[in-house]
Amino acid sequence: MIPGFLIIDKPEGWTSHDVVAKMRGVLHEKKIGHLGTLDPLATGVLVLAVGRDATKQIQNYMKLDKEYEVEMELGKFSDTYDREGQVQVGGDLSALTEEKVLAALEPFWGKTMQMPPAFSAKKINGKKAYELARAGKPVELKAVEVEMQARDIVVELPFVRFVLTVSSGTYVRSLVHDLGQVLGCGGLLTQLRRTRVGPFELKEARTIESFTTP
Numbered sequence: 620m621i622p623g624f625l626i627i628d629k630p631e632g633w634t635s636h637d638v639v640a641k642m643r644g645v646l647h648e649k650k651i652g653h654l655g656t657l658d659p660l661a662t663g664v665l666v667l668a669v670g671r672d673a674t675k676q677i678q679n680y681m682k683l684d685k686e687y688e689v690e691m692e693l694g695k696f697s698d699t700y701d702r703e704g705q706v707q708v709g710g711d712l713s714a715l716t717e718e719k720v721l722a723a724l725e726p727f728w729g730k731t732m733q734m735p736p737a738f739s740a741k742k743i744n745g746k747k748a749y750e751l752a753r754a755g756k757p758v759e760l761k762a763v764e765v766e767m768q769a770r771d772i773v774v775e776l777p778f779v780r781f782v783l784t785v786s787s788g789t790y791v792r793s794l795v796h797d798l799g800q801v802l803g804c805g806g807l808l809t810q811l812r813r814t815r816v817g818p819f820e821l822k823e824a825r826t827i828e829s830f831t832t833p
Contacts, residue, residue, distance in 0.1 A: 621818070621819075622673075623668060623669055623670055623672055623673030623676070624654075624666055624667065624668055624669070624673055624819065625642070625666070625667045625669050625825070626664055626665070626666055626667075626819050626820075626821075626823050626824040626825065627642070627664075627665045627666075627667060627824060627825060627826070627827060628662065628663060628664070628665075628821065628824040628825065628826050629657050629661070629662055629663060629664075629665040629813075630662060630826070630827065631659070631660060631661070631662050632659055633659060633827075634656075634659050635653055635656045635657050635665055638653070638665055638667070638827065639651050639652070639653055639667065641827060642667060642669075642827075642830070645827075645830045645831060646669060646830075648669055648670060650669070650670055650671045650673075650674050651667055651668065651669050651670075651674070652667070652668045652673075652674045652677050653665055653666060653667050653668065653677075654666040654667075654668065654677060654680050654681065654683070654816055654819075655681065655683075655685070655787075655816060657813060658701070658792075658811070659703070660701055660702070660703050660808070660810075660811060661811040661812065661813060662811070662812045662813070663687075663688075663811075663812040663813035663814055663821055663824070664685075664813040664814060664815060664816050664819055664820070664821050664824055665813075666680070666816050666819045680816075680817065681787060682787045683787060683816050683817030683818075683819075684784060684785065684786055684787065684817065685784070685785050685787070685789075685813060685815060685816050685817075686782065686783065686784045686785075686813070686814045686815040687782070687783045687785070687791055687811055687812060687813050687814065688780075688782055688783075688810075688811070688812040688814060689780065689781055689782070689783050689791055689795075689808070689810070689811060690778060690779075690780045690808075690809045690810035690811075691778065691779050691780075691795040691798070691799075691806050691807065691808050691809060692777050692778055692779075692806065692807055692809045693709070693712060693715065693720075693776065693777045693778075693779065693798075693799060693802065693804050693805065693806045694708065694709050694710065694711075694712045694777045694804050694805060694806075695707065695708060695709050695777075695805055695806070695807050696709050696796070696799055696805030696806065696807055697807050698737070699736065699792070700736050700792035700793065700795060700796040700807060700808060701792055701795075701807055701808035701809070701811075702807055702808065702809050704807075706807065707805075708805075709799065709804045709805025709806070710802075710803050710804035710805060711804065712776055712777055712804055715776060715802065715804065717774040717776075719802070720774045720776075720779060720798075720802070721772065721774065723798060723801045723802050724769065724772070724798060727767055727794060727797070727798070728767055728768050728769060729766065729767070729768070730764060730765070730766045731764070731765060731766075731767070732762040732763070732764055732765075733762060733763060733764075733765045733789065733790065733793050733794070733797070734761075734762045734793060734797075735763065735790050735793060736790055736792050736793050736796065763788055765785065765786050765788060765789040766785065766786040766789070767783060767784070767785050767786070767789060767794065768783070768784050769781040769782065769783050769784075770782050770784075778809070779798075779806075782814075791808060791811055792808050795807060795808045
């Protein structure tokens with residue numbers, strides 16, 4: 620463990636800011652930041668920088684690679700690219716096979732260009748993209764270079780599950796959405812668990828309850 624950094628196993632439904640606010644009260648420390656946001660849907664590794672010395676180091680750790688356990692569902696899609704958005708029924712899956720899914724995934728591995736989702740924290744003229752999207756305003760984002768690699772891919776239609784290693788700035792939701800587009804049936808993220816951020820691993824994480832339960 621790196622001094623000044625604390626690994627929290629973020630529960631579903633909490634924003635990263637919720638966790639920071641809670642731990643500020645629990646630890647009686649105002650200076651707390653984190654090494655990369657997790658969506659409310661996601662669980663797992665949220666690395667907190669605790670104290671002035673640690674928060675000054677945050678920028679040194681922002682480019683770390685990350686690992687996730689991913690579950691997606693084909694045949695549905697949503698505006699947020701996950702099950703928390705406006706979910707709609709997509710295309711027919713009757714002709715879809717495991718081989719077709721694996722073949723469609725293959726071009727995504729390695730370095731590729733990826734378009735961030737409109738419902739993201741990317742800044743556009745000082746405004747977060749999701750704020751513009753929620754207001755029904757146009758969201759103009761640029762594709763960025765990312766690097767992804769998957770293992771342990773399991774196809775049990777309509778679900779696809781895999782372990783994904785990604786470079787900093789990658790959106791798993793975009794991968795899921797893009798795969799659904801390639802297959803022509805739609806796809807949305809149903810479960811996401813972050814298991815590692817650089818050297819910070821889930822096995823070293825603590826739950827919020829472990830700090831608050833006698």
